[in-house]
Amino acid sequence: MSSDAISPLQAEVNRLRLELQTLQASNASEPIEIGSYLLARLEQLKVTKMFGVPGDFNLGFLDLVEDHRTIDWVGNCNELNAAYAADGYARVKNHSIGVVLTTFGVGELSAINGVAGAFSEMVPVLHIVGVPSTPQQKAKAMLHHTLGDGRYDAYIKAAEQVTISQGIITEKDSAAATIDRVLTDCITRARPVYLTLPTNLVYEKISSERLKIPLSRTQPPNDPEVEAFVVEEIVKLAASAQDDVIILVDACAVRHNVCEEVNELAKKTGFPVYSAPMGKTAISEDYERYGGIYVGSISHPDVKEKVESAKLILSIGCVKSDFNTANFTYGIPTSRTVEFHSDHTKVQHGVFPAIGMKQLLPRLTARLEAFGTAARKMSVPNFRAIVPQEDDEIITHAWLWPRVSQFFQPKDVIVAETGTSNFGVLEVPLPAQAVFVSQLLWGSIGWAVGSTLGAAFAAREMSLNRTILFIGDGSLQLTVQELSSMIRHGLKPIIFVLNNGGYEIERVIHGRDRKYNDIANWNWTGLLSVLGDASLTMSQSYTVRTKSELSGLLDSPSFTGAGKIQVVEVIMQMHDAPRALTVQAELGAKTNAYAPL
Amino acid sequence: MSSDAISPLQAEVNRLRLELQTLQASNASEPIEIGSYLLARLEQLKVTKMFGVPGDFNLGFLDLVEDHRTIDWVGNCNELNAAYAADGYARVKNHSIGVVLTTFGVGELSAINGVAGAFSEMVPVLHIVGVPSTPQQKAKAMLHHTLGDGRYDAYIKAAEQVTISQGIITEKDSAAATIDRVLTDCITRARPVYLTLPTNLVYEKISSERLKIPLSRTQPPNDPEVEAFVVEEIVKLAASAQDDVIILVDACAVRHNVCEEVNELAKKTGFPVYSAPMGKTAISEDYERYGGIYVGSISHPDVKEKVESAKLILSIGCVKSDFNTANFTYGIPTSRTVEFHSDHTKVQHGVFPAIGMKQLLPRLTARLEAFGTAARKMSVPNFRAIVPQEDDEIITHAWLWPRVSQFFQPKDVIVAETGTSNFGVLEVPLPAQAVFVSQLLWGSIGWAVGSTLGAAFAAREMSLNRTILFIGDGSLQLTVQELSSMIRHGLKPIIFVLNNGGYEIERVIHGRDRKYNDIANWNWTGLLSVLGDASLTMSQSYTVRTKSELSGLLDSPSFTGAGKIQVVEVIMQMHDAPRALTVQAELGAKTNAYAPL
Structure with missing residues (x-):
């Protein structure tokens, strides 16, 4: 029998064994707290980072996370960024999942757009929510973080819309099976799942027997x-x-x-x-x-x-x-x-x-x-990026993307924000084993900052090369604080901020000269100093206004191998956009037209 | 008949007239675009600011907003902040509502926690979402911002959990009645409502007849x-x-x-x-x-x-x-x-x-x-704040709140973040006609920054005095970018940042010495310069480490009437908290205990 055939069968055997376990009484194995059981499963899935924000219904579980040998807590600046980070981590760390931990109501709802993005884009993310104790839930207590009307299922109903599977732990006997069910759904179907951990059950002891059987990510065998x-x-x-x-x-x-x-x-x-x-x-x-x-x-x-x-x-x-x-x-x-x-x-x-x-x-x-x-006799077009000869020093999209493609190295992780960056990077070839991370279907602006945080952690673990982010000024404003987490955790991404004074992708779609597509101009090169590197020892920032300046920087060894987090503000022209975006927008406008353009 | 009795009856007459309108064919009145009809209603409700983020399904409507005579577009840095701002605006601007505009999927889900907070805390907020055209919805097209599986009702189902009323506009004939229904629910029940505007209907013309009858916020008459x-x-x-x-x-x-x-x-x-x-x-x-x-x-x-x-x-x-x-x-x-x-x-x-x-x-x-x-013979305790005599210069909570209470002026709007700030301000009296804005039930950290933006706009319109925010360093990290919107729109709040190195409210509740309650230390006094005031002409920032420094500042006319946005970083001790918070946390811990503390 070939090894191709063995793997799905072995997976099926494991699944059946777990089902049997669920039906059998728990046995003589060493008891384990429910919170620790969950962490043990995550460790088996090679999870080493948990993203999120502490909140009063998840603090007890966080004690277990902080004390865990192999899983590190990454405290994010907010929950949406944390969800984005879990998404980015899962995209780069093959054969693992992303995990985000939030608190009841306020935390989980802040993260829901990030989780929905993982659904849309098929990224395996586990969203763990610390919730009030089961007696408080039953009593419909008017706790803070509730809607004030006793509905303790409202957030679950919202989560059902954007996760493929929900595990609502309400008592200890079924907790392990619930955890295993949602994790199996997560890894086999590559979509986000939702799990609630009530404060009073985190430390309840259950059998650890099931942990001996690993969860299978392999699909059931084909007929x-x-x-x-x-x-x-x-x-x-x-x-x-x-x-x-x-x-x-x-x-x-x-x-x-x-x-x-x-x-x-x-x-x-x-x-x-x-x-x-x-x-x-x-x-x-x-x-x-x-x-x-x-x-x-x-x-x-x-x-x-x-x-x-x-x-x-x-x-x-x-x-x-x-x-x-x-x-x-x-x-x-x-x-x-x-x-x-x-x-x-x-x-x-x-x-x-x-x-x-x-x-x-x-x-x-x-x-x-x-x-x-x-x-092999059939010819294949040569996918190359040729840097155009332009007469002036203005950094155009037509010039930028071929030029930066020369700067990329094998195994770089390249994250492109929805917008001009995504459409720009698309059109140039990336080096051997480079990893491209983008969110073309969900297209949530600001996603790339959180995602870069997660991707950079994963890249470090996977022995990949640099993590490089391209993002517009408009998008960066949504999630800018997460640069702070990068500094705090010693990550060293290179961040290109394309400064064109607003939401360029929207200008291309509609409202070319409208004020609503403008944004406040920030001191982009001052961000890292304010967000955690006051001494400027861990970071470096640059502004480039001309082709020569950018080329010089891209060729400089002190930049390409800086070993620091770096921000490069690239001054570009309003109304300049990559070819692919312009054509896409023209096509989209036909089906999505507003009456008076 | 007394005027008390007339007002609810008049309201009832108007409601019945509107119901009749709904059943009658539209008539000879000047036609109006659906988007403009909505804006006309908002104008009647004294809305002058609309918060939100542009996105490709709301750009057409944004043209109408930008061109509107009395309603200004406030482009926020992200959608959650925008929802918080709409909430803050509604809290201070009596007899009006807050309005937040987002785009389909990515935008609306980012805002949902802010909307849920308005539900919990009973704040009248209208959440308008620009959605794809009705033919695209019917075709279940796999557009960006969808979940990729054709479910065009998923976000509505999520919104149903946190709004009291949903208006899903699908054709022009019922659009006005739908708009009126959700707005009436919003103003009479003081809760958020949800309204979708498809791209292809924004400019469809409908009768403006209904606009002659104002919407009533008065409840039906009591029996x-x-x-x-x-x-x-x-x-x-x-x-x-x-x-x-x-x-x-x-x-x-x-x-x-x-x-x-x-x-x-x-x-x-x-x-x-x-x-x-x-x-x-x-x-x-x-x-x-x-x-x-x-x-x-x-x-x-x-x-x-x-x-x-x-x-x-x-x-x-x-x-x-x-x-x-x-x-x-x-x-x-x-x-x-x-x-x-x-x-x-x-x-x-x-x-x-x-x-x-x-x-x-x-x-x-x-x-x-x-x-x-x-x-009148019954005695009433005297609610006073007495500044305690303490032997050292450390800024304690016991000293801080009575001291800042002397700094408050009549008609100040005082916003307190959930956490030490909220519990601290509670215990001191505020001056005549001061407005206190807090979110004690929902308790979403970071809310106060967005809320301050909205409150400051409303305070300006209501001829109130200064807008003053108290927030911890941990909370400010969640929503910090919205300081930029304050600068951009010329608002001049005073922002006290209580710097105690992390989430103090959580330390009081659980994990006193846990690392997960720590945060990165930022250069708080550098924020305004980076987020839009590079020339430092519109803002001023201070750090105070001692009682004398803070007192000196609070007494300084150049500070109290600066006419600029100001940030005051107040250096405080970790593990110091207001009395009320400490006692509250002790009480809460009993009912919400984790096993091993």
Whole structure:
């Protein structure tokens, strides 16, 4: 039996054992507090950082966190930032999850937009909420942080909207099973889950027996007969495609951990690979048969031609959102497409439920390998960024992104804020094993600051290279205080602040000269000093106004390897935007028009 | 017929006319865009400021806001701060509401904690959300800011938990009625409401006929027979109380606009008046027959004795939450209490539904006036703050609050953050017509910064005096960026930052020496310069470390009347806290204990 087959079966065995455990009385194992049980599970999931804000209903649990051997408490400046950080951590730390801890009502609701973003973008995040004791809940006591009307389920109902699973601990006997259920949902479905910890149960002792059985992130095994059928169908399509087969990789390849399988498929078949915006860096962008970003009608012409004319498109983990498809302008007919998803496969018009890509892809690779020799003759566009020759010293988007792409190094983690940054980075190739972190579907401005905090922690643990953030001035204002947490925890990201005096993405969409798109101008290079590095020993800040200044900085070894947190304010022009954003906005305006523009 | 009786009847007539309007076809009146209709209603409600953050689904409506004659757009740094600002504005600007505008999903969820706080604390706030066009909603398009699964009702369901009324505009014919319905709920019930504005309907034209009928904030008339019965019951109780009748005023007196009625009652009867913490300044604290704050077991002994021994307590607008009652330690038997609420009255154990205090109180005053002469002989404790003599220069809480009380001026608006500030200000009297703004029930740290922004706008419009904020360093970190909006809009609050190195309220509750209650130390006096006043022409910042330094500052005319935004960092000791907080925390710890402390 192949190892591909063993892993899902072993996972199934573990799940069944846990179900048995739930039904059996707790036994002779060493008792453990419920709070510690939860931490033990998180440790098994390789969680080393917990984000959040202390509040009076989570303080008892925080004692356990602070005393834990391998899990560190990261006290954030506010809960939304903490949720963003948990999201960023989970995106970079493969095979783990992000964890955010808040307090009842005020804390959890402040975090909910960050959790909703993790839902939308399929990021495994656990939201733990410290809640009042179960007797207080039953008595509907009018405690602070309540709505004053005795509704103790209101926040749970809100959480149900943005998490796939909720664990409401109300007594000790089912606590372990509840914790295991939500964590299993989190890791197998790559979405946020919600868990409440009442103050009076945190230290209740339960059996630790279940901890001996690890939680499985592997999906249940595909039905072998259906899977074999699907493989043959795809092989037939590939054969009739006369070698003109391409791979299009997208967000869910990253979220559902099939990047290795996709790489194997690509390398063994030689099929050209393209990426949707949300799949950027799922395949290392220095790969010789990688052709760049496909984003419908606004793709670069040679990419568009190659992808849309291919006889067969193996579309892996696609998310067909507006920004990820240039406003739904994919030029790929269903009859030439195979879609691979975590929980189903779609061959042309036919859907095969419960045939997940994690197990399907290796088997398909084995059969498609034979096409390799011929496929390798198909040419692939060269994804390069050429720095344009411009006559003046103004830092334009057209110049900026190709120029910074030369500054990137292998294994850099590059975080791009929704807005001009995201659309700008998209269009330039990133180095080998670089990790691109963005939030194109949810698109919450300010997200990237918190996310960078989490990503930088994860990057350090994963032995990745620098963490680099690109963010606009408007977006940075939403979540700026989290720079303080970066300083406090000795993280050393490089933060490019694109200063164009406001919300440029919105100016492109609507209200080009409206005052509501303007913001207050801050002293961006003074932020780090005020937010925790008063002595200026841990940080460095710069303002660059010209191409020469920025180029000089990017080439300077004291900058590129500073080993400090650095802020670079980049002075740009209002109304300048990356090409992709401008075209996207034009497309979007047609379907979302206000009457008088 | 008395004017007391006319006003509710007129309100009822208007409501019925509007209902008729809804059923009649729209007529010959000048058509108006739906967005402008909404703004016209807000103008009628004396709204002059709209808080929020632009986002791509609200930009069209923002054009109308920006062009409006009397309503100004206040672009906030983030949505939570905007919601807090709307809350602060509504708290200070009587007979108006707070308005916050966000965008679909990302924006509205970021604001939800602020809206929930308005629910809990009974503050009239309208949350307008710009949402995708109705065709896009029907098509369940996978737009950015969606959860990616076509659920376009998810955010509405979350909003239902924290607003009393939701207006989901889906077509133009019912738009005006929907707008009027949620606004009427908002003003009559003093709670937040939720309204969605789809991009394609903002500029749709509708009849403006309904605008001729103003919305009524007056409650429906009480049943005259029941009301008369209630009045007589209370008069009997007062008569048998042998002049030992007191008035206890609380939050809902402020929220439901009966402060004038309560003042009339107090002045015409001479009954001693006390206030619960959430009712502070409902009666001007310089009033000669005002005895101070009653807060259950932690009241000052003479207040406790007077209130708890009174033969009859007229309890007006009480909110019996944990922090407002010293953990439910009211020593007032129901048999000696009459509770006045916005929508019912409770005489001893008997509940009288639909007998609201707004109309009941004037009638009761007329009948109770006769008790005045005798009641005025009952003594009232003198609510004074005496600055203690302490041997050292350390700024303690015991010294700070009495000392700053000497600095307050009539008509100052004093905002206290949940935590040490709130408990500290409670215990000192505020000058004539000062307005106290706090959030004792909801208790969301960071709220006070946004709230101060809104309060300062309202104070300016209401010709009040200075706006003064007290906030801890830990709380300020959550929402610090909103200082920038104060600078940008030329507001001039005085902001005292109590720097004790972390979350002191939590240290008092649990984790006295835990690291999770520490925060990064910022350069607090550098904030204003970085957040918008680079030239230091609009602001001034100070650090005070000793009693002498602070006293000197408080006495300095250049400080007290600076006409600039000012930050005062007050260096205090870790583990020092106001008496009321310490006792409250001890009481709370008993019912909310974690096993190992």
